[in-house]
Amino acid sequence: MSPKDLLLALVVVVAWGINFVVIKVGLHGVPPMLLGALRFLLAAFPAVFFVKRPQLPWRWLFAYGATISFGQFAFLFSAMYVGMPAGLASLVLQAQAFFTLIFAMFFLHERFRAQNALGLLIAAGGLAVIALQGGHEMTAAGFALTLCAAVSWALGNIVTKKVGKVNLVGLVVWASLIPPLPFLALSYALEGPQRIAAALAGIGAMSIFAVVYLAFIATLLGYGLWSRLLSRYPASQVAPFSLLVPIVGLASAAVLLDEHLTGAQIVGAALVMFGLVVNVFGGWVVQRLVPTR
Template sequence: TKPIQLVGATIAGAGLVLVAFHLPPSTRIGFLLVVAAAASWAFANVIVKRIHSEQPLAVVVWASAAASIMMLPVALVLEGPATMWAAVSAMDTLAWLGLAFQAWPTTLLAFGIWAWLLRQHPAALIAPFTLLVPIVAMSLAVWLLGEAITWWKLTAIGLVLSGLALNVIASRTRRDDVATPPA
C-alpha cells in the first residue's frame, strides 16, 4: 500500500462519515449494519484472494450456501418458524421471480465477476470499488424515489470518487513501476 492509497482511503472515508452525520436517527442502526456488511465483504475479499480458485463462481456458490445454512438458526430465533413459513407460503410468482433474480444475476453472476477480478488484480485495487455502492444507492434514491439532491450528498459523492481515483492512480503507478525495469 502506497501512502497515496492511504490518503485516498481517508478522503473516501470522509465522504462516508459525511453521510453518517446527515442520517436521521431512525436509520443509524441500518447504517451501522451496512458498515458491518462492508467489513464482512472486506474479509471475504481477503479470503477469495487467498483461495486462488480457478472457478470463482464455484467459490461464490459454496460461500452463499454456507452463509445460508449459518443464518438459518439466527432467522429461526429472531423471526420464529411460524413467521418464516408464513412468509414463504405467501410468496406469489412475482416474489419467487424476484428471489430468483436476486440469487442469479445480482448475487452469483455479480459476485462471480467480482471474485474473478480479485483473482486477476491486486485486492488493494479492486476492493475500494465497493465504495461505489453507497453512491449508486444515493443516486437511485434521487432518481427512483425522488429524494432531494443536497450539498452534502454531492460532497460525499465527490469525496468518495476522489478517494477512489487516488487509489486507482496509485495502483496503476505501482504496476508501471514494476513493469518498467530501471535504466
C-alpha cells in the first residue's frame, strides 16, 4: 500500500473511531431517533444532485438501508442513550464480524473455518466478561442493544455480499434515503412531538456539529475513502485496518469523555481484540506454519 493510501486508511480509522464520541455528544442535545433521522436526511442529500444511483433494484437498496443504516444506528444510538459508554460501544459493535460469519454460513453457505471458530470463542469470552463485569457506567440494556446493532450490521454485510460488486459510495448515499421516515416515525411515537419540537428549537452548536460529522465525515467521507481503498487493494489487505477502530474509539472516549475501563473491562476488551485478530490473521498464520504438499 502506498504511503498516501496508508494515510487515507488511517484517516478512515480515526474518523470512525471518534464517531462514537461524536454520537455521545449529539445525544446530549438530541434524542436518539431524531438524531438518526437528522443524520440520514443530511447524508441522503447528495443522492439527489451529485451521486449516481447504483444499478440495483430498489429492494436491495431498501434491504441495505433497513439493516446497516436504520437497524444498526437505531439500536446503537438507543444503546448509547441508555448507558453504553462510547469506547465500549466501539468495541462491542465489532461483534458484527462474527455475526457476519454465522449468517454467511447459513445464508450464503460459506465455510466456517477453524480460525473463525477459535476467534469467535475468544471474542465471545471477552464479551461475556464485559457483560458480567461491566462496571457502573455500562447498563445491561445498553450492552444488549449494542449487540443488536452488531447483528443489524452483520445482516447488512450479507446484503452487500448478495449485491456483489457495486459502487459503495452510491450504495451508502442512496440507501440513506430509506432510514429518515422510520426514524421520524419512531421519534414521533417514542419521543413525542413536544420533545422533537423542543430539541429542534433549542439545538446547539455541538449537536449541529455532531449531525454534520455523522453525515459527512463518518458516512460519506469514511465510506468514500474505504471504497477507494477496496477498489485498489485486496480486501484482505484493507480489512485489518478496521481492527484499529475500537482502539481509537476507546482512546478518544478516555481523552475526550473521561471514560475509564475497569480491570474486568480491560481483560474483556483484550480478549475481544485478540479474537478479532485470530479471525482476521489466523488463516495466514496456519498457512505459514503448516507446509503445503
